[in-house]
Amino acid sequence: MSDPIYEQVRGNPKFAQLVKRRGRLALLLSAIVLVSYYAFMMVVAFAPQILAVPLTEGGSLTVGAPIGAAIIIISWLLTGVYSHFANGPFEQLNNGIVRETLK
Template sequence: MSNPVYARVRQNPKFHELVKKRSRLALGLSAIVLVSYYTFMMVVAFAPQVLRAPLSEESALSVGFPVGAAIIVVSWLLTGVYSHFANGEFETLNDEITRETLQ
């Protein structure tokens, strides 16, 4: 048996809007992270000379270090982007859905 509160939530158009927006954002951000990470892994596997090249003539650091660090930083930033929407637009929609459902 289905709970009537859950049924009212699922029938609310704002719930469908929330699910659609949240899913689109999560999939987009996940795709960015996965493509960047797997591209990095493919370069490591098939063209390691690109990443082991020094940053400059006198540098002890290779190109791979800043590239790998950039992937990590971008992942953190994308987490911040998701948190921004989750605590903003998504939270507002969720509050509206809750208010309308409990009336």
């Protein structure tokens, strides 16, 4: 037996909108991180000479180091993007659903 409050929330069109928008954003951000990470790993596995090029003539730091660091930084930034939406538009939708449900 299901609680009527849960049924009310699930039946709210704003809830469907929240689930759809949040899922789409999570999928997009996850895909960006996964594609960039796995592309980097494929280059490491199959074409390591691309990443072994030194940044400066005679230097020991290679192209791979800043690219790897950039992937990590991009992951952090995308976490911030998700947090921005979670604490902004998604929170507003959630609050609207709660207000309508508790009337």
